[in-house]
Amino acid sequence: MKTTTSDMGRNRTGVATSPIDSADIIQEAEKHQPSHLGDGSLLLQVRQLYARESEGLGSVPPPASLKGVAKTAVDALKGSKPTVFIDKLGERLAFERSGTRLYEGALAKFDVYGGWEGGPTREGLEKIYNDELSHFLMLTEALKSLGADPTAVTPSAEVTAVVSQGLPMLIADPRANLRQSLEALLVAELTDNACWEMLIELARDLGHDTLADRFQLALDSEGQHLLWVRGWLAAGVSEEARGAPAGEKRAGTQPRV
Amino acid sequence: MALDILQEKGVPLDKQVFTWKDLVRRPYSKLDDDAFTRVCVIYMNGIMADALRTKHAFARMNRELREPLAMIRRLEQYEQTLINWLNPPDQTPLETTLGFEQVAIEVTASVALREPDPYLAQTYRFGLLEDFDHLYRYSALYDRLEGKDPNTITQSYTDIIPGRPTSVEHRHPVDDLRRPYDKRTAHPLTKLHAMSITASENQTHDYYMTVGPFFSDPVARQLYAEIASIEEQHTSMYESLLDPGESMLERWLLHEAMEVYNFYSCVAFEKNPRIKEIWQRFLDYELGQLHYVKEIFQRVEKRDAAEVLPSTLPEPIGFKEHRDFVRKTLNQEEDMASNGQDYVRMADLPRDHRSYIWRDQLNSDGSPSETVAAGYKWIPGTELAARTPRMGSTFEGKKVH
Ligand SMILES: [Fe+2]
Ligand SMILES: [Fe+2]
Numbered sequence: 001m002k003t004t005t006s007d008m009g010r011n012r013t014g015v016a017t018s019p020i021d022s023a024d025i026i027q028e029a030e031k032h033q034p035s036h037l038g039d040g041s042l043l044l045q046v047r048q049l050y051a052r053e054s055e056g057l058g059s060v061p062p063p064a065s066l067k068g069v070a071k072t073a074v075d076a077l078k079g080s081k082p083t084v085f086i087d088k089l090g091e092r093l094a095f096e097r098s099g100t101r102l103y104e105g106a107l108a109k110f111d112v113y114g115g116w117e118g119g120p121t122r123e124g125l126e127k128i129y130n131d132e133l134s135h136f137l138m139l140t141e142a143l144k145s146l147g148a149d150p151t152a153v154t155p156s157a158e159v160t161a162v163v164s165q166g167l168p169m170l171i172a173d174p175r176a177n178l179r180q181s182l183e184a185l186l187v188a189e190l191t192d193n194a195c196w197e198m199l200i201e202l203a204r205d206l207g208h209d210t211l212a213d214r215f216q217l218a219l220d221s222e223g224q225h226l227l228w229v230r231g232w233l234a235a236g237v238s239e240e241a242r243g244a245p246a247g248e249k250r251a252g253t254q255p256r257v
Numbered sequence: 258m259a260l261d262i263l264q265e266k267g268v269p270l271d272k273q274v275f276t277w278k279d280l281v282r283r284p285y286s287k288l289d290d291d292a293f294t295r296v297c298v299i300y301m302n303g304i305m306a307d308a309l310r311t312k313h314a315f316a317r318m319n320r321e322l323r324e325p326l327a328m329i330r331r332l333e334q335y336e337q338t339l340i341n342w343l344n345p346p347d348q349t350p351l352e353t354t355l356g357f358e359q360v361a362i363e364v365t366a367s368v369a370l371r372e373p374d375p376y377l378a379q380t381y382r383f384g385l386l387e388d389f390d391h392l393y394r395y396s397a398l399y400d401r402l403e404g405k406d407p408n409t410i411t412q413s414y415t416d417i418i419p420g421r422p423t424s425v426e427h428r429h430p431v432d433d434l435r436r437p438y439d440k441r442t443a444h445p446l447t448k449l450h451a452m453s454i455t456a457s458e459n460q461t462h463d464y465y466m467t468v469g470p471f472f473s474d475p476v477a478r479q480l481y482a483e484i485a486s487i488e489e490q491h492t493s494m495y496e497s498l499l500d501p502g503e504s505m506l507e508r509w510l511l512h513e514a515m516e517v518y519n520f521y522s523c524v525a526f527e528k529n530p531r532i533k534e535i536w537q538r539f540l541d542y543e544l545g546q547l548h549y550v551k552e553i554f555q556r557v558e559k560r561d562a563a564e565v566l567p568s569t570l571p572e573p574i575g576f577k578e579h580r581d582f583v584r585k586t587l588n589q590e591e592d593m594a595s596n597g598q599d600y601v602r603m604a605d606l607p608r609d610h611r612s613y614i615w616r617d618q619l620n621s622d623g624s625p626s627e628t629v630a631a632g633y634k635w636i637p638g639t640e641l642a643a644r645t646p647r648m649g650s651t652f653e654g655k656k657v658h
């Protein structure tokens with residue numbers, strides 16, 4: 001626990017840890033032929049076979065209210081597929097909701113590790129936390145206004161949850177310090193930004209201009225989140241690289257006693 | 258450091274206490290700790306899982322022993338929790354799997370080398386070559402699925418090369434059964450060995466059955482299905498070495514001695530003081546449990562526990578690499594097969610033998626272990642490192658494609 005993010009230690013993962021043993025196993029591996037011919041593409045072929053037989057991850061649930069049923073019918077007459085919008089709204093909702101938990105975790109780490117020069121502040125982290133939570137609320141209302149069920153897990157929500165599995169995992173790991181945890185926030189904010197942009201385009205395409213305007217407000221705040229998080233992270237890494245000796249300057253990577 | 262297990266009383270049961278904070282400790286480091294620290298954690302989790310498994314089976318078949326069994330089981334469940342929770346969260350199921358196979362290779366090799374009964378020693382060498390191949394197959398999976406180097410887990414202790422190919426390990430159930438040792442004449446070490454390896458293989462099976470469905474790639478799902486099936490064979494094979502003529506109490510007493518022996522082995526090996534302290538604590542707990550069971554045994558069976566137990570423990574298990582031994586075994590015995598309880602050369606099995614029929618049926622829709630490792634050769638830095646020289650390097654400032 002007394003090391004910072006990247007102090008030198010006893011890391012044993014590389015072959016250089018044990019030059020004699022590794023030279024020996026490398027030589028042995030060279031001597032033995034694989035038991036079967038082919039290459040890594042065989043694995044991909046089996047994956048393709050299963051992909052052809054697949055029925056996908058799941059579906060968008062039917063509308064939750066009569067209003068939703070009516071809207072679906074109207075949209076269908078107009079020749080558009082409303083489930084796509086519901087699916088992507090469900091994705092954003094899930095991501096914002098999980099994102100709120102990420103900042104909760106980051107705040108807890110801030111109390112242990114503290115910030116650094118150019119690093120996160122409690123106020124900054126709280127501001128983002130509040131933004132994510134309010135985005136979650138806005139999306140809940142947006143889905144309801146379309147007659148959809150905001151509690152359902154849509155296929156795109158599932159996709160994004162699988163993709164971002166590591167984020168809550170790292171934030172919840174007490175061994176990952178605040179500086180390291182910011183890497184998870186960076187991934188979240190990069191995704192946030194790109195996905196809000198695409199959602200706004202989709203809303204405009206489908207004629208949901210009022211919603212698109214509200215989403216633009218969310219995107220504006222996401223832009224700020226990304227700038228902050230990237231800045232905090234960069235400041236933390238360069239501070240550490242400069243070899244800040246001890247005390248407050250090492251904040252963010254070592255627990256404060 | 259010979260340990261007289263009949264003299265050393267260990268910690269009495271009522272002093273074997275835990276808290277949730279105590280059970281959930283700081284895990285070992287995947288990056289910094291020695292691979293054999295992971296090996297010990299995975300292995301001892303398997304030993305304690307078997308302590309529970311065995312005692313549950315006893316309790317289901319025996320009224321009188323239910324209370325003492327429940328007492329001991331509860332303590333062992335806490336021990337197992339503390340041990341298993343030492344695995345770090347950044348160690349994925351596939352990485353832990355590589356650790357399981359390293360256990361199966363190095364611990365079985367140590368056991369095979371010291372086993373006094375030549376038939377049992379042969380059985381360990383037979384199984385060893387199969388788990389040795391599993392490490393190679395899972396390594397190919399790890400490399401090809403995630404672009405990561407399996408040797409970062411096994412840390413240059415263990416060869417990553419084909420063993421007896423997994424695709425030919427599938428046998429008819431009857432060909433996995435072996436002749437048991439004779440409880441009256443077997444060396445005590447023979448009994449400790451057979452129980453230990455049975456425990457370890459059974460946990461390997463249960464682990465693969467648990468984590469297999471977590472994988473998205475169909476070949477990974479198939480490979481776990483395939484190797485779990487071999488671990489079921491291994492469990493059947495090793496447990497059949499145990500003399501079914503032992504009474505429940507005798508087996509229970511021996512199982513406690515086996516737990517003592519394995520913790521004692523971990524104490525002898527471990528260099529990380531934080532982990533070593535746990536092994537020492539549980540060695541003392543298990544001595545306490547051993548003496549608790551010894552009293553019951555002597556009271557119920559009206560005979561001296563010394564008839565069953567060794568007074569001093571044998572040399573600890575060698576938690577170290579056994580590459581020379583494994584290579585020699587591979588060289589001499591790769592083509593072994595079994596015909597019922599007997600070992601034969603694979604070429605001597607008639608082509609219509611029940612085990613061929615069994616294997617051919619399973620492999621008739623493709624072989625996951627062959628698919629995953631087709632053309633696979635481990636090199637440091639993953640097989641992509643072997644592909645890069647063709648690319649030229651932007652490091653030299655060249656434009657490459
Ligand atoms: Fe967000
Ligand atoms: Fe954000």
Ligand SMILES: [Fe+2]
Pocket residue numbers: 358361387388389391461484488
């Ligand atoms: Fe295995």
Ligand SMILES: [Fe+2]
Pocket residue numbers: 361384388458461487488491
């Ligand atoms: Fe095995």
Ligand SMILES: [Fe+2]
Pocket residue numbers: 308329333513516543546
């Ligand atoms: Fe025990």
